[in-house]
Amino acid sequence: MKKILLLTDFSEASLKAIHFAQHLFDAIPAEFYLMHVYPVEPSDLYIFPIEDVERSVKRKIRQFLADSTSQSVPDYHSYHTLTAPGDPVRTVVATLEKTPYDYVVVGATGSGCLPVLGSVATGLIRKAKTHVLVVPQNVNGKPIREVVLAMDYTTLNQVNCLQALEELVHAKKSRLTGLSIVDNRTPMWIGQEFEEYRQRFAHVFDSVETGSYLILDEEVTRGIDTYLTTHPVDLLVTVPHRKTLLDAVWDRSLTRRLAYKPRVPLLALYDPELSDKDNLSVPETYSEQENWSE
Numbered sequence: 001m002k003k004i005l006l007l008t009d010f011s012e013a014s015l016k017a018i019h020f021a022q023h024l025f026d027a028i029p030a031e032f033y034l035m036h037v038y039p040v041e042p043s044d045l046y047i048f049p050i051e052d053v054e055r056s057v058k059r060k061i062r063q064f065l066a067d068s069t070s071q072s073v074p075d076y077h078s079y080h081t082l083t084a085p086g087d088p089v090r091t092v093v094a095t096l097e098k099t100p101y102d103y104v105v106v107g108a109t110g111s112g113c114l115p116v117l118g119s120v121a122t123g124l125i126r127k128a129k130t131h132v133l134v135v136p137q138n139v140n141g142k143p144i145r146e147v148v149l150a151m152d153y154t155t156l157n158q159v160n161c162l163q164a165l166e167e168l169v170h171a172k173k174s175r176l177t178g179l180s181i182v183d184n185r186t187p188m189w190i191g192q193e194f195e196e197y198r199q200r201f202a203h204v205f206d207s208v209e210t211g212s213y214l215i216l217d218e219e220v221t222r223g224i225d226t227y228l229t230t231h232p233v234d235l236l237v238t239v240p241h242r243k244t245l246l247d248a249v250w251d252r253s254l255t256r257r258l259a260y261k262p263r264v265p266l267l268a269l270y271d272p273e274l275s276d277k278d279n280l281s282v283p284e285t286y287s288e289q290e291n292w293s294e
Contacts, residue, residue, distance in 0.1 A: 002030040005082075005101045007092065007120075009036065010064050013107035017135035018068050020265060021105040022077075024133070024144060024235075027171040029076040033101070034068065036061050037092070040085040057083045089123035096130055102164070105133045108262055121259045125240055125268045131164060134259045134266045144172050144234040150224055151239050153180035153197040153214075159239050161271040162204060168267075169208045174234070177211045181223030184216035221258070228263050237267045 006021060008014040018034070038057050061081045069079060084091050092104060106121050121134040147169050151159070156178075169176045178201040180194065198212040213231075217223035227233070238258065259266055 002028055002102045003100070004030050004032050005092070005095070005104045006032055006034045006068075007037070007088070007104065007106045008034060008061070008064060010060055011107065013135075013137040015064075015068060015107075016137060016139055017105050017107035017133075019141070020135045020139050021103075021133060022068075023141065024168065024172070025077075026074070028167070031078050031080065033080045033082055034061060034065050035082040035084070035092070035095070036064075037084050037086055037088045039087070053085075054083065088120050089127060092124060093127050093129075096128055101130055103131045103133055104128055105135065108134050108136050108259065119260050121262075125259055129270060129272070131161075131270050132259075132268045134262050134268070136262045136265065139265055142234065145174050146177070146232050147172075147174045147235045147237060148177045148179050148227070148231075148233050149237045150179040150181070150227075153178070153182070153194060156197060156200055156204060159269075159271055160273055161239065161269045165237055165267075165269060166205050166208060169205070175209045175211065176205055177213055177231075179213050179215070179224070179227055181215050181217055181220045183218045185218065224258070225263075233264045235265050235267060236262075237269060239269045239271055 002025065004021060004025065006014075006018050008018065021032075036057060038053070040053060058081070061083055065079060065081055073079070082095075084095070095101075096104075104124055106124060108119075108121050121132070124132045125134075147165075149162075149165065165176070168174075178197070180197065182194075194212070194214050201212050202210045213227065215223040215226060217226065224236075228236070236258070259268065
């Protein structure tokens, strides 16, 4: 049974994210927890007592849940609601420390201040110790047929979180493509290495239909954009490493840039071993803006 945290600010973007998650996990037994984090300013408490604010928020989330589950719900899915005051990213991280969830789902509109400092989705990818699914506002309800894993082809055997991806792809009966972006200045013998990668990729994901694709480009983001422009992609998957403060300030995290204004739904897989190796330490002055759908 999967536990999935669905974040909402009652916007259209978060509703679309919830519907996409319902579709993605429609064949997997799951407990969905619909969560709203609301900021409470000291000045507000002079006008509205905290008890009135809480009652209002709980009434809204119950109605939002009813709207989110207006279609028939499988017997193996259940729904719950959560509310809490505070900063979205810090509150979700604290929630995950108390109760483990397999996935956190957030809608994305790309309306924050900066790709590295003004986005709830990028903040969650940087700090949340679980898989994070970021769903763009323009997502439609088409079937999830093409899933693409974008990662360094030389590190495939070093990643331990890929079982969750195989489970999803298998449940959706989708095709999984391993996308590698290689510097075009790489020596020509890259072809032999990539063929070995193609075979390893098929072996690692032996229960699903797979393919491999190589793009030569010295800029990884541009290479991924090229693929998204020329191929149908229903879900893009990455395995981010945790970065230092310097990486965050200078916007060197590929996954966080992809999550800020995603062209397609993005799943950032959390790998504890990779995260433990990369020391992340970001002072509170670099906290995210309180704009829940970004």
